[in-house]
Amino acid sequence: MIRQLDIDGVPTLLAPTAGPMRAGLTFRVGIADETLARSGITHLLEHLALAPLGLTDHHFNGATTPTFTSFYTQGSEQDVVQFLAAVCRNLHDLPMSRLEVEKEILRTERSSRGVGPLDALPLWRHGARDHGLTSYAELGLPALTEHDLRHWAARWFTRENAVFWIAGNQVPAGLRLALPPGVRQPLPRMSSALPHTPAYFVNGARAVVLDAVVRRRTAAGVFAGLLERELFRSLRQEDGLSYTVTAGYQPCGDRASLHALADALPEKQDAVLGGFIDVLAKLRVGRIEQADLDATVARREEILSEVEVHAARLPGLARDVLTGHPTSTVDELRAELKAVTPADLHQVAQEVTATALLMVPEGNTADWAGFTAAPTASSHIIAGTEYREREGDSVLHVGVEGVSQLVPGAVATVRYAECAALLAWPDGARRLIGYDGITVHIEPTLIDLHPAAVGVIDQQVPADRRVPMPPRPPERIPQPYVGAGGHPSVGWPQQVTPPPAARSWWEIPLMVLSGLAALGVGGFTLLLTLAMLFPDEPDPDDGFLWGMVVAGWLLTVILALPIVLLRRRRRR
Numbered sequence: 001m002i003r004q005l006d007i008d009g010v011p012t013l014l015a016p017t018a019g020p021m022r023a024g025l026t027f028r029v030g031i032a033d034e035t036l037a038r039s040g041i042t043h044l045l046e047h048l049a050l051a052p053l054g055l056t057d058h059h060f061n062g063a064t065t066p067t068f069t070s071f072y073t074q075g076s077e078q079d080v081v082q083f084l085a086a087v088c089r090n091l092h093d094l095p096m097s098r099l100e101v102e103k104e105i106l107r108t109e110r111s112s113r114g115v116g117p118l119d120a121l122p123l124w125r126h127g128a129r130d131h132g133l134t135s136y137a138e139l140g141l142p143a144l145t146e147h148d149l150r151h152w153a154a155r156w157f158t159r160e161n162a163v164f165w166i167a168g169n170q171v172p173a174g175l176r177l178a179l180p181p182g183v184r185q186p187l188p189r190m191s192s193a194l195p196h197t198p199a200y201f202v203n204g205a206r207a208v209v210l211d212a213v214v215r216r217r218t219a220a221g222v223f224a225g226l227l228e229r230e231l232f233r234s235l236r237q238e239d240g241l242s243y244t245v246t247a248g249y250q251p252c253g254d255r256a257s258l259h260a261l262a263d264a265l266p267e268k269q270d271a272v273l274g275g276f277i278d279v280l281a282k283l284r285v286g287r288i289e290q291a292d293l294d295a296t297v298a299r300r301e302e303i304l305s306e307v308e309v310h311a312a313r314l315p316g317l318a319r320d321v322l323t324g325h326p327t328s329t330v331d332e333l334r335a336e337l338k339a340v341t342p343a344d345l346h347q348v349a350q351e352v353t354a355t356a357l358l359m360v361p362e363g364n365t366a367d368w369a370g371f372t373a374a375p376t377a378s379s380h381i382i383a384g385t386e387y388r389e390r391e392g393d394s395v396l397h398v399g400v401e402g403v404s405q406l407v408p409g410a411v412a413t414v415r416y417a418e419c420a421a422l423l424a425w426p427d428g429a430r431r432l433i434g435y436d437g438i439t440v441h442i443e444p445t446l447i448d449l450h451p452a453a454v455g456v457i458d459q460q461v462p463a464d465r466r467v468p469m470p471p472r473p474p475e476r477i478p479q480p481y482v483g484a485g486g487h488p489s490v491g492w493p494q495q496v497t498p499p500p501a502a503r504s505w506w507e508i509p510l511m512v513l514s515g516l517a518a519l520g521v522g523g524f525t526l527l528l529t530l531a532m533l534f535p536d537e538p539d540p541d542d543g544f545l546w547g548m549v550v551a552g553w554l555l556t557v558i559l560a561l562p563i564v565l566l567r568r569r570r571r572r
Contacts, residue, residue: 002310002317002329008177011321013165015310021168022074024315025084025177028322029156030067032130032188036420036433037465040106040138041152042069047102048149049090053083066122066131067187067252068319069156077172084164088178091157096146103141110137117205117261117359124201124374125211125357127193127437128420139421139467158182163318167311187253187323193436194374198356200366201374207244207263208276209359212352216256216325218336219344223352224249224258225296226288226345230279235262241272251316253323258352269361277369280356283349288342297337304330304337378413378438381406387449396442398453400460403432405440414440416460425469427477428454432461445478511563518559525552 005012010025029042046062046069053060058075060083073083119135126132159179190213203209214220228247235242247260264272303309309330320327328336357374358366367373384399397404402415414434423431428444444454458466529549532542 002313005171007164007171007175008179009159009181010177010179011163012171013163013314013317013321014171015165015167015314016169017167017308017311019167019308020074021077021080021166021172022072022311023080023084023164023166023168024070024072024318025087025162025164026068026070026315026318026322027157027162028067028185028187029069029161030065031133032066033156033185034133034140035465036128036133036136036139037422037467038140038144038148039133039136040141041144041148042156043106043138044102044141044144045069045091045094045149045153045157046071047106048094048096048098049087051098051102052090052095053086056083058083066134068322070315077168080166080168081172081175085176085178088176091153092180094146094149094153096149099146099149103144106138106141117203117207117209117263118211118259120201120203120205121209121211121259121357121359123193123437124199124359125194125213126191127435128433129435130188130191132191132193132437139423142470143468154180155182156185160184161322163321165314165318167314184322184324190255191435194357196372198353198358198371199374200358200360200371201376202362202364203359204362205359206266206269206361207261207359208269208273208361210258210260210276210280210352211357211359212258213355214256214258214348214351216251216254217348218333219340220256220258220348220351221249221251222293222296222300222337222340223283223345223348224260225299226292227258227260227279227283229292229296230283231260231262231276234279235272235275239271239275241268241275251325252319253325264361266361270364273360273364273366277358277366280349280353281369283345284353286342286346286349288345288349290342293340293342293345297340300337301334304334375436377410378404378436379411380404380413381411382413382415385450385453387447387453389447391446394447396440396447396449398456400456402460403440403442403457405442412438412440414438416457416462419461419465422457422461422466423469424458424466426471429472429477430454430457432457443478514559514562518556518563521552521559522556525549525556528552 001015003014005014031039031042034041043064046064049071050060050062056079058073058079060071060073060075062071063069071083071087073080075083121135122132123135128136157179158181159177160182161184162177162179164177224247228245231242231247232245236245242262242264244261244263248258250257250259260276262272262276306312313330317327356371358371360366365373382397382399382402382404384397384401384403387396387398389395393408395406397406401417402413402419404411404413414432418435419432420435421433423433430442432440432442442449442454442457528545532545532549
């Protein structure tokens with residue numbers, strides 16, 4: 001059984017275990033509580049709190065998720081006591097001498113992590129704020145200061161905003177959780193960048209992925225298991241289209257995220273997409289077999305029957321305590337599982353369909369199945385001063401409310417009040433990222449931009465959303481160069497290729513005539529060459545004929561030369 005205690009004002013959960021002692025200290029703060037301009041602050045603070053521990057003989061780690069930050073350890077009672085004392089001390093006496101080192105470690109961690117098929121979903125659903133920030137790099141790291149970190153720790157890493165859990169027979173003697181007072185922090189709101197659902201977007205990953213937001217309840221967790229079962233049977237066992245088929249359910253407070261994935265070979269992506277949508281449609285109309293429900297419930301009951309079930313539930317229960325969600329005993333969970341009916345799952349399926357976001361492979365769509373394409377451009381244009389690209393059709397509008405970038409067939413607009421981050425390079429380049437994820441990038445060297453325009457943008461965007469970027473090497477900055485006739489054109493500083501040459505009407509006819517002439521002369525010369533190499537009888541005029549052979553091949557090369565030169569010219 002799980003006991004609820006209190007240690008130094010921190011709610012504590014204790015459950016027995018047959019293995020080594022395990023413990024975790026969880027705080028209600030994560031990536032979704034940050035802003036894009038200061039993203040990475042929680043992760044950096046987690047690293048700094050653990051940095052002084054160095055090498056130890058027992059296991060410990062930390063984790064930062066969208067809504068929680070946790071510190072874990074496993075070892076002897078003394079190891080647990082020392083680990084928690086060090087973490088609590090370091091959280092509010094951060095080792096700032098490690099600040100720049102840990103920033104570099106985080107950047108390395110991000111670069112080596114790779115991109116998974118689920119990484120893009122938060123951005124498309126939520127945009128560039130709260131839960132959508134997990135799709136972005138930790139842009140705020142370079143500018144974070146010691147003051148920022150101390151202020152963040154004082155607000156979020158407090159005893160009222162923490163829950164401690166321990167898997168062991170008793171609380172170790174001498175265990176202290178010396179945390180400052182504070183307040184319990186609510187979950188961040190879940191914003192949406194989707195005007196309509198169900199929606200879909202196109203991604204280059206070789207998989208079909210579903211994401212949905214549902215009300216948290218036992219039936220929703222069972223539905224995730226049933227969906228995986230149906231997809232596996234249809235796409236792998238029956239049709240042999242997918243290898244990896246998974247589904248998951250992640251509760252947080254009163255809501256839960258439900259996702260499913262099926263991978264596909266490039267030549268089978270459309271078939272996987274069709275089969276995936278067929279399964280969703282089947283469940284949406286209520287075609288749910290009692291045998292499939294029973295099998296799914298049985299798998300979950302097996303988990304609840306494991307010897308270590310109480311200890312295994314501790315991290316999840318700690319999160320429930322932090323969010324104020326009612327906790328259930330194992331017996332209550334068993335009763336809820338047995339009470340789930342096909343009608344309950346049908347209701348969840350309809351909720352999944354209503355909130356669905358589908359990621360489809362490149363070259364496919366899902367509008368034929370009732371999904372609406374997620375927006376990739378803005379629907380409005382900012383009124384302001386126009387600045388045209390020196391080469392190309394792009395037009396930039398800089399106004400008092402925001403900026404718009406117009407290209408043929410699309411518009412990108414970011415309002416200053418809705419700017420999640422302004423990336424500012426010392427050379428004058430700017431990138432505005434809107435709350436909806438729409439981005440406007442400005443290179444002053446490529447646009448006939450008035451010098452005051454960049455100043456207007458800098459002044460209108462709130463200062464706390466500005467992200468100073470490091471200087472770029474000269475070869476990475478687009479620069480105008482002087483082309484033929486002394487006219488400026490657009491290129492890179494080290495580029496030596498001249499600007500594209502204009503094509504003339506006579507090029508193709510000349511290439512055709514040259515080719516025909518070269519073919520005729522070359523053919524005649526080839527026949528003459530063969531005749532000279534294999535004569536029927538000696539000819540006294542062999543010297544003259546060999547001269548004709550040499551002249552013929554030389555003339556063939558001359559006639560073919562215009563084709564080569566004109567093709568190179570047209571490629572440039």
